[in-house]
Amino acid sequence: MSWPVVSSRDLHRDGWVVALREDVITRPGHPDEFSRISLEHPGAVIVLAVDDAERVICLRQYRHTSGQEFVELPAGLRDAGEEPAVETAKRELQEEVELEAAHWQLLLSTYASAGISDEVHEIFLARGLSHAPRGDFEMRHEEAEMERFWVPMADLLEAVLEGRVRQGPLAQAVLAYAVLRQRGTLDAR
Structure with missing residues (x-):
């Protein structure tokens, strides 16, 4: 209410x-x-893209508000009107890291900071990855400087738990993945 x-x-x-x-x-x-x-805020999608070797595609991106670089996952704003969140996630994965995924699963839907914002994060797992050129999308501003790299899921989980990786949506995605995997409730793709 x-x-x-x-x-x-x-x-x-x-x-x-x-x-x-x-x-x-x-x-x-x-x-x-x-x-x-x-x-x-229109909300955002975050993509935990995991390959067959249990590696996660990550980005290192500068964020002006904090004045720091963060290890992040591919993500983007829900700025395309009524587009379903999974479609936004597919577009962001292709634009930011030139990948597409055969299998998608919603891991979490969370409020980013409910005390001040109505921003909702839809966090997806993407599996069955393959190369997909970004097309005519142009990387600009901070995105033009992003570094793309793969990290083994186990190493990323340790980095989150040890506080070496502190970006909230990435931490939520990795922790949700670990819990759902332990429960056996991840899609078996």
């Missing part, structure tokens, strides 16, 4: 991705008003 919104005002809105909004709200049954900042 949503709490009552007394008023709302845009602090920023663009035609690309997001809006930053200030809402004045009340708790149900209480007259006291208070404000909260909300980041409207």
Whole structure:
């Protein structure tokens, strides 16, 4: 159940991705008003692409907000209207690392930071990988500097558990994969 919104005002809105909004709200049954900042976001997909040798395709990418490079998985914004999340994931895998996958499984659907944003991450497992040229997609800005590399799943899991890899969606994907594999509930492809 949503709490009552007394008023709302845009602090920023663009035609690309997001809006930053200030809402004045009340708790149900209480007259006291208070404000909260909300980041409207279309959501994102993240792809854990695992080859037959149990290696994961990773990217090293600079992120301006944190001023750091991160080890990440292929990912992208849900910016294509009503396109199903798996189709966005397929497009991002091809554009970012020139791969396609024969088998797809949704691992997780999580809120990125529910205290400030409505951004949802749809995290997919991609198996049955093969080369797929990116076509006319042009890598620009930070993407133009991304380094692509393969990491054994066991090594990536250790890096997450030891805190050497701290990017949230990658950690969630790797941990979900490990748990589902242990349970025997991963698609057997």
